[in-house]
Amino acid sequence: MSLQLLANVIVLAAIYALVSSGYVLIYRVSRVLNLAHGELMMVGAYLLVALAGVFPLNPPLALALAAICGLLMGIAVYAVLMRWMTGEAVLAAVLITIALGILLRGLTILIWTSQQFYPGASFGWRNPPVHLARGVQISSASAALVCLTVVVYLGLLVFLRFTRWGVRMRAAGQNPLLAEQRGIRLHGVYALAWGLSTFTAALAGMLLSLDAGVDSNMATIGLKAFPAALVGGLDSLPGAALGALIVAAAEIAAIQYVDPLLSDVVPFIVLLLILAIRPWGLFGSREQLDRV
Amino acid sequence: MSDRSALAKELSLFGTPARRVRLALALAVLLALPFLATPFQLDLLNQVLLASISALAVMLLTGFAGLISLGTAGLLAAGAFTVGVLFREIAAPFWVTLPAAAVVGAVLGLIFGLPSLRLRGLYLAISTLGLHFVVVYLGGEYEARQTLSTGIMVDSPSIGGFAVSSGRAWYFVLLAFAALALLISVNLRRTRTGRAWRALRERDVVASALGINVTRFKLLAFVISAAMTATAGALFAYFRNFVSIDAFSLYLTVQYVAMIIIGGMGSLAGAILGAAFVVLFPYAIEAAAGYLPARFGNMVFALDYAAFGVVMILFLLLEPEGLIGLWHRLKNSFPVRQAGAKSTTAPR
Amino acid sequence: MTAPLLLVEGLKVAYHRNALALHGVSLTVAPQAIVAILGNNGAGKTTTLRAISGFIGLDNASVVGGSIRFAGARIENRPPHANAARGIVLVPERDKVFPNLTVAENLTASLSARANAAERHRLEETVFAFFPALPNLRSRLAGLLSGGERQMLAIGSAVLCNPQLLLVDELSLGLAPVVVEDLIRRLSALRQELGITVLLVEQNANVALAVADYGYILESGRVVLEGAAAELRGRREVQEAYLGQTSGAERRSYRALLQDPAVAERPRE
Numbered sequence: 016m017s018l019q020l021l022a023n024v025i026v027l028a029a030i031y032a033l034v035s036s037g038y039v040l041i042y043r044v045s046r047v048l049n050l051a052h053g054e055l056m057m058v059g060a061y062l063l064v065a066l067a068g069v070f071p072l073n074p075p076l077a078l079a080l081a082a083i084c085g086l087l088m089g090i091a092v093y094a095v096l097m098r099w100m101t102g103e104a105v106l107a108a109v110l111i112t113i114a115l116g117i118l119l120r121g122l123t124i125l126i127w128t129s130q131q132f133y134p135g136a137s138f139g140w141r142n143p144p145v146h147l148a149r150g151v152q153i154s155s156a157s158a159a160l161v162c163l164t165v166v167v168y169l170g171l172l173v174f175l176r177f178t179r180w181g182v183r184m185r186a187a188g189q190n191p192l193l194a195e196q197r198g199i200r201l202h203g204v205y206a207l208a209w210g211l212s213t214f215t216a217a218l219a220g221m222l223l224s225l226d227a228g229v230d231s232n233m234a235t236i237g238l239k240a241f242p243a244a245l246v247g248g249l250d251s252l253p254g255a256a257l258g259a260l261i262v263a264a265a266e267i268a269a270i271q272y273v274d275p276l277l278s279d280v281v282p283f284i285v286l287l288l289i290l291a292i293r294p295w296g297l298f299g300s301r302e303q304l305d306r307v
Numbered sequence: 308m309s310d311r312s313a314l315a316k317e318l319s320l321f322g323t324p325a326r327r328v329r330l331a332l333a334l335a336v337l338l339a340l341p342f343l344a345t346p347f348q349l350d351l352l353n354q355v356l357l358a359s360i361s362a363l364a365v366m367l368l369t370g371f372a373g374l375i376s377l378g379t380a381g382l383l384a385a386g387a388f389t390v391g392v393l394f395r396e397i398a399a400p401f402w403v404t405l406p407a408a409a410v411v412g413a414v415l416g417l418i419f420g421l422p423s424l425r426l427r428g429l430y431l432a433i434s435t436l437g438l439h440f441v442v443v444y445l446g447g448e449y450e451a452r453q454t455l456s457t458g459i460m461v462d463s464p465s466i467g468g469f470a471v472s473s474g475r476a477w478y479f480v481l482l483a484f485a486a487l488a489l490l491i492s493v494n495l496r497r498t499r500t501g502r503a504w505r506a507l508r509e510r511d512v513v514a515s516a517l518g519i520n521v522t523r524f525k526l527l528a529f530v531i532s533a534a535m536t537a538t539a540g541a542l543f544a545y546f547r548n549f550v551s552i553d554a555f556s557l558y559l560t561v562q563y564v565a566m567i568i569i570g571g572m573g574s575l576a577g578a579i580l581g582a583a584f585v586v587l588f589p590y591a592i593e594a595a596a597g598y599l600p601a602r603f604g605n606m607v608f609a610l611d612y613a614a615f616g617v618v619m620i621l622f623l624l625l626e627p628e629g630l631i632g633l634w635h636r637l638k639n640s641f642p643v644r645q646a647g648a649k650s651t652t653a654p655r
Numbered sequence: 656m657t658a659p660l661l662l663v664e665g666l667k668v669a670y671h672r673n674a675l676a677l678h679g680v681s682l683t684v685a686p687q688a689i690v691a692i693l694g695n696n697g698a699g700k701t702t703t704l705r706a707i708s709g710f711i712g713l714d715n716a717s718v719v720g721g722s723i724r725f726a727g728a729r730i731e732n733r734p735p736h737a738n739a740a741r742g743i744v745l746v747p748e749r750d751k752v753f754p755n756l757t758v759a760e761n762l763t764a765s766l767s768a769r770a771n772a773a774e775r776h777r778l779e780e781t782v783f784a785f786f787p788a789l790p791n792l793r794s795r796l797a798g799l800l801s802g803g804e805r806q807m808l809a810i811g812s813a814v815l816c817n818p819q820l821l822l823v824d825e826l827s828l829g830l831a832p833v834v835v836e837d838l839i840r841r842l843s844a845l846r847q848e849l850g851i852t853v854l855l856v857e858q859n860a861n862v863a864l865a866v867a868d869y870g871y872i873l874e875s876g877r878v879v880l881e882g883a884a885a886e887l888r889g890r891r892e893v894q895e896a897y898l899g900q901t902s903g904a905e906r907r908s909y910r911a912l913l914q915d916p917a918v919a920e921r922p923r924e
Contacts, residue, residue, distance in 0.1 A: 035917060048433075096620070116616075117612050117613075118614055118615075118620065120614070121616060124608075163584035185756060192750070193751070194764065196735050196745055196816075199764060239350065276448065277450065286434075290430065294425065
């Protein structure tokens with residue numbers, strides 16, 4: 016595989032990894048599969064478009080505000096909608112996220128129409144290519160995304176391992192009953208998980224929009240990233256990173272050596288393979304299957 | 308499939324005179340409708356009838372047997388494409404393509420059902436999601452390579468030399484198929500298969516301990532449901548005279564899942580009610596769009612999406628038992644107060 | 656006579672709304688007492704505990720009659736965290752620790768409700784004083800602990816929640832007698848030095864009556880006998896049915912013994 020291809024794999028893997036961290040966060044803590052994640056990522060991108068229009072001369076401010084809005088959006092989604100499903104059947108909660116995704120898709124088109132937007136253009140930013148070794152090049156936005164993914168993953172791992180809220184989140188994920196009994200407020204923990212999840216989704220959406228623009232189809236990337244989370248084992252962050260690498264490598268290889276039209280279906284072929292061979296994922300545990 | 312004895316069992320249900328009268332009235336109304344309705348209304352009716360077939364299929368699989376599948380759109384596509392491909396390649400007639408579609412559906416159903424032997428709930432749904440994308444890809448590949456256009460044109464079918472192309476003709480054809488689907492569903496529910504499915508839905512571990520062949524009944528549910536759905540897809544191809552992979556998106560699957568939720572899980576009448584609701588909903592939205600400022604009013608499909616999402620959320624949150632549940636609640640909202648009755652609410 | 660900390664009167668619990676599991680259980684727990692609930696499998700002991708702790712709703716069951724009063728307030732059918740906030744803490748029979756968290760993290764998770772850092776430290780020190788084996792196991796994953804260590808961690812975590820009433824479900828299940836004896840002593844010490852009231856559910860009547868002040872014996876969802884522990888221990892019927900000390904005759908249920916006109920039930924204190 017040529018070095019340029021390898022670079023492309025890493026960039027795509029970073030996208031999938033950043034997006035699937037959101038799936039993992041919510042699933043690990045509350046056992047809910049958030050199938051509106053792709054749409055939430057898209058809303059994050061549109062938020063940047065809107066803020067870029069308001070602060071065209073101050074990109075850092077627009078980016079920061081968009082990210083914070085992303086965080087708040089997740090907390091709001093939990094507080095207004097998902098909290099009523101806490102304690103109910105997981106499938107009902109998943110169906111609600113599907114409905115939420117549809118609602119968001121409709122709303123974003125109503126507000127922004129289905130044309131393509133380039134927030135980078137509002138900033139006057141040309142997204143110049145970054146030249147790596149030996150003639151390999153990727154766009155600046157891609158490079159930023161890769162770095163950001165690493166930072167986000169390290170940050171999340173440190174947070175979950177070493178902070179009190181992180182311990183609470185892990186405890187709630189393992190045994191919500193016991194957690195409640197030990198005084199851990201499940202609603203607070205779940206809201207935080209949702210907030211962090213949409214925060215990372217918004218970051219991904221923003222960087223993708225800076226790279227390739229945003230239109231109403233961006234949410235599809237969210238769905239394509241899901242197999243990465245599943246391959247890793249839905250409740251493992253390192254697993255999601257590894258899964259992202261695997262899916263990205265498979266996708267790029269298929270596009271390059273087999274048929275470009277395969278791009279949208281390869282992640283799901285990987286998904287079917289892992290479900291056939293090891294459904295609980297690379298880093299998951301077999302008991303997971305029974306908890307559903 | 309229904310056979311004479313099952314049919315007799317069915318008809319024996321309508322034993323009471325009151326029921327017979329109601330049935331006769333309903334039949335009379337159904338038969339008179341195509342002559343009373345406008346062409347537009349007739350087309351809506353036809354769409355509802357067509358959707359009912361798959362809605363019943365989804366109800367059988369998910370509402371009865373408790374097996375979650377996101378494969379409806381893929382199966383509809385499989386049926387439609389069977390018709391399209393056979394028509395295009397060998398000009399096959401209706402009486403060949405329709406059974407072929409059902410067979411293709413059955414085979415696909417077997418494939419979609421295999422994961423259910425190992426996976427449950429969320430994981431099963433995810434596996435069917437993956438299969439959906441594979442089917443859609445295959446359909447897209449055929450379209451891209453073989454047709455060089457955005458779809459396949461299909462002529463109206465001819466049944467016994469009679470071309471089915473008018474709204475009225477379609478009405479009777481679709482009514483017949485919908486009635487057949489309903490009969491099959493009712494029959495299945497009452498027989499051993501239905502009881503086995505009910506046991507599966509509760510706890511398949513327990514079911515297998517009771518000696519029920521879990522494998523056989525899970526696969527049976529998938530195969531029957533898929534064959535019905537693919538048949539509906541085939542009818543859809545003829546109904547619209549057109550087959551294109553773009554019509555078979557994940558959103559379509561969600562609409563069918565919504566049908567059984569809005570209608571009411573586990574209820575056949577609910578499936579039909581839900582089908583009617585979901586089919587008619589976009590038209591209601593379109594009518595309402597006329598009252599909105601032009602900016603929004605022109606983006607009807609986006610309005611449709613947003614409104615549909617809202618309605619689905621409302622039903623999931625407030626009325627998880629669907630329209631049937633709502634109907635029961637309304638009926639019971641005028642109870643006779645029992646002296647000394649204590650109400651206990653289940654804790655959250 | 657001081658008011659009881661926990662007063663359960665005529666408690667009726669039904670599963671799936673129509674299968675009665677408890678048919679009117681009444682019990683009283685005085686402050687700082689250790690009370691035991693005994694009985695065979697299926698007698699309704701765990702159901703009683705879960706009704707008191709609030710976990711009952713999660714078993715698709717609910718209190719359909721009677722009342723539970725904790726420090727005077729009615730608490731039946733309230734959610735677990737509400738009861739935990741009142742100071743009722745449960746050590747469940749299964750899933751009593753967070754298996755993929757270390758011992759230290761398990762304790763941190765329980766501490767989270769305490770706002771005050773000094774208070775947190777004090778509680779942690781207390782738990783380590785009562786369970787000196789725990790500090791050495793700080794970085795061990797809770798799922799890898801032995802049965803006895805896990806029980807210690809579970810009780811320690813519960814103590815960290817500063818409970819007024821500690822509910823312990825099947826303390827001795829699966830543990831060696833030596834370990835159980837040790838746990839019993841620590842439980843007693845907890846009551847002695849922290850003033851925690853304990854309600855203990857146990858299949859092993861010997862163990863329970865060794866540490867309890869008062870005991871209730873449940874059978875098929877009803878209280879069939881109650882009394883001070885010393886008296887219960889001494890009664891022939893209890894000895895035969897629950898303490899395994901038969902005189903060669905087949906083990907009989909306590910119910911059957913009640914039919915015996917020679918036996919009279921002791922009135923409530």
